[in-house]
Amino acid sequence: NAGVTQTPKFRILKIGQSMTLQCAQDMNHNYMYWYRQDPGMGLKLIYYSVGAGITDKGEVPNGYNVSRSTTEDFPLRLELAAPSQTSVYFCASSYSGLAGPRNTGELFFGEGSRLTVL
């Protein structure tokens, strides 16, 4: 049971470089999310997607881009990396945003990707 898989787990970038954080889920969830976690600040939503071809901004989208061409994959693109993007990034998925008899709307998280921009 793979669940949500993120790669890479660790990455060091130089200022101005670009990279893509990969995220894949095998639970056939239609909702997927990217959060960032800074020390003492909890998790903040960057982008989310409610299905293939549909994405929307979260609380802190600046400096990032996403795409959702398939149900399984939700990559996060960092363009022109800045030190402020040093963080731990979590990808997550859920069945939907609505509760039902068999669905709490619980998020399933990947293991996280630690990114340092120097």
Added chain:
Amino acid sequence: AQKITQTQPGMFVQEKEAVTLDCTYDTSDPSYGLFWYKQPSSGEMIFLIYQGSYDQQNATEGRYSLNFQKARKSANLVISASQLGDSAMYFCAMRPFTGYSTLTFGKGTMLLVSP
């Protein structure tokens, strides 16, 4: 917009004692879900317990229970019989059940369990 407040940056408890981690929330949505996640030092996010705003009874999952007081907009996590492995960061979160809703997290509480 939703807001989650966890006022305790850190909590200390001795092994085998019970501990309550506070969480208050603010939302204008009529129905919503409340969640608690645990993040050990290894970094992964572990789902602990869920409470729906329409649930009449407080949720329980093993040693975890959620003290839900809707009028006070509080959703405190109670851990009974603390274990050393409970030492971790704990996050309260909520999502409304309207439209395309997402999960909003609090800043977390660090729990340290001592022998």
